[in-house]
């Protein structure tokens with residue numbers, strides 16, 4: 530007997546309904562630019578109307594609550610998410626209590642001024658938050674191509690995406706390698722939720 534594992538037309542049309550919310554806090558625009566690059570990458574797989582960057586100051590809760598994947602991102606302040614991002618986290622405690630996000634996918638990114646900048650602490654902080662909500666984590670399975678400014682995953686991060694912005698406008702920094710890595714990450718995240726949606730996992 531031959532077992533087909535290729536997606537049927539129902540699975541393909543359901544993939545078109547998957548949606549992603551990229552929720553971020555950015556004071557000076559650098560983290561926002563990374564969020565937008567993740568959206569660009571995800572839109573290589575999903576319709577643009579289903580992938581949105583969501584500023585923590587202007588949350589579209591209806592969109593966030595129905596999204597299949599929540600991507601959380603913050604600038605690093607004193608080795609932590611910013612106070613504004615933490616306020617957003619705390620605002621979701623009722624959703625935690627009611628298990629509103631359980632079973633969704635989750636991923637994270639952190640932007641800071643320092644090369645390390647303690648971004649790992651932020652990714653760990655957000656992953657713990659995502660686990661409290663009962664979500665399923667997606668990391669960054671991308672081998673670094675090198676450590677120059679144009680290289681992909683030059684900061685060698687696997688728990689989530691790390692980017693670094695120097696003193697300069699967001700159009701110039703983070704550099705091309707970090708932005709390309711963010712696009713790769715967005716594309717990977719969308720491919721992952723399409724691949725593992727329930728209709729595609731039946732065998």
Ligand SMILES: Cc1cc2nc3c(=O)[nH]c(=O)nc-3n(C[C@H](O)[C@H](O)[C@H](O)COP(=O)(O)O)c2cc1C
Nearest residue numbers: 555556557558559560604606607608641642643646
């Ligand atoms: C109060 C404050 C604390 C900061 N703490 C850190 C830090 O711990 N590590 C680091 O590398 N950069 C730190 N920075 C630099 C920011 O991470 C950097 O400016 C920020 O990521 C820029 O992102 P944005 O343009 O999205 O706001 C800090 C900046 C401020 C204003």
